[in-house]
Amino acid sequence: MPVSISFSRLSWATPDGRFLLRDLTLSIGPERTGLVGRNGIGKTTLLKLIAGELSPHSGSIAVTGSVGILHQTVQADPAETIASLFGVTDALRLLRRAENGQASAEELANANWTLEARMASVLDDAGLEAGPDTPLATLSGGQSTRARLAALVFARPDFLLLDEPTNNLDREGREAVIALLAGWRGGALVVSHDRELLETMDAIVELTSLGATRYGGNWSRYRERKALELAAARHDLADAERRVAEIDRKTQELVERKARKDRAGRRRRAKGDMPRILMGMKKDRSEDTGGDNARLAERRRAQALEAAASARQRIEILQPFSVALAPTHLPAGKLVLAVDGVSAGYEPEQPILRDFSLSIGGPERVAIVGPNGSGKSTLLALVTGELRPWRGSVRVMTRFAFFDQRVSLLDPSLSIRDNFRRLNPGADENACRAALARFMFRADAALQPVASLSGGQLLRAGLACVLGGVALPSLLILDEPTNHLDIDSIEAVEAGLRAYDGALLIVSHDEAFLDAIGISRRVDFGEARP
Structure with missing residues (x-):
């Protein structure tokens, strides 16, 4: 029987009764399917x-075949190893005993000699x-993702369920995930905002408040x-x-x-130019005609309103947040950052950076790229300023x-609104609420x-609190800013950063994002640490 996943009028609500999914009906076959939709x-x-x-809460899910799921974030047990993640600890222990001549004949017959x-x-x-x-x-976050993905593939379920598999991965890691899925012969349902990964899918399922569409x-x-x-x-609407x-x-x-006709009739009746019985007949006929016209107009209006509602229902009112940034007026060529001959790290005698220099002047857009670690x-x-250099100097000459x-x-202990007021002490309540509303709060x-x-x-809250203020800093430093945003939100951030007139220093593995915001210079750390 072909593997498949199907939903029939599937609904699920949060504990407070808010429906997150309602009446979903859809079938997914043994193909690579991207699942997209806004955050939340x-x-x-x-x-x-x-x-x-x-x-x-209601409806049904039918799954033909086995599934394996890759979650976004998983806390590792300190005692857990790659072997326990793969579920082969006992099988490997048997092989070790066999290698040392300590296994019985029955155990040797059951040993999985190709396991390692x-x-x-x-x-690999x-x-x-x-x-x-x-x-x-x-393992780092990226390495952990690779290990868990490898364990899933090793188990060979009929369907892979992957939740943001390329988050925290460097370029090499992203390419490994894309290659792995390209060679996968089962079904895969992939939640992702990685446009490069989504380009390799066989189908896209869009999840909206109106339902799911393939x-x-x-x-x-x-x-x-x-x-x-x-x-x-929109044309129909x-x-x-x-x-x-x-x-x-x-x-x-x-x-x-x-x-107007009624006024004219009343004037004629007042003059007595028309017999009373004829005046009564005309009045009744006028009222009947007026009533018929009103009912006909109301029916036509109701039909047109229904058509408008139907067309509007086909358009999900997303209203993605907008990023309209105030100007910084940063002069061209003004030095904003100077890193001179820096060596630094976290462990003595194990420098991560050695004799590294970097300067940014004016509204330059600099991307730091390279593998994890x-x-x-x-x-x-x-x-x-979170880390002090062992040698060399770091100077930031602007906010x-x-x-x-x-x-x-x-x-984290404050509300979004209170964080905004804390970071923008000069903003009144109206300015605060207007800025947060632009970011969908x-x-x-x-x-x-x-x-x-x-x-x-x-x-999104952090962007609102900093970029929604009036006095914008002249230097924005972003570390993997697209990791948790949906695609509409990423495109809104891209549009805002394209219009930003300050300097940018960005660490990102998202090449589509870097291209969209007009990066002027890439500093590639490469495989060797600088």
């Missing part, structure tokens, strides 16, 4: 429902240099189809709204014409704002505690 729409929840980690070679092959395909005994706690083809094909659908829906306006205009004209985050720690992946400039949403926000909401 329910993509991760849908994966958990498929995996059986959550139960639907198969593990090594799948780890995932681009991870690690052995079975490597503790997971010693589009055949990759990301570019989906965008083309989506643009055509939205254009058609505009046409229906024109008809409503036209009916209202004609109805008003009929009302005014009838009022090459020193990119160390450089940002030096620039922001700056730093967005790390934890958005630590925000106080309207009304009570602005009062959410920062500690309760998702990754995407957290970054």
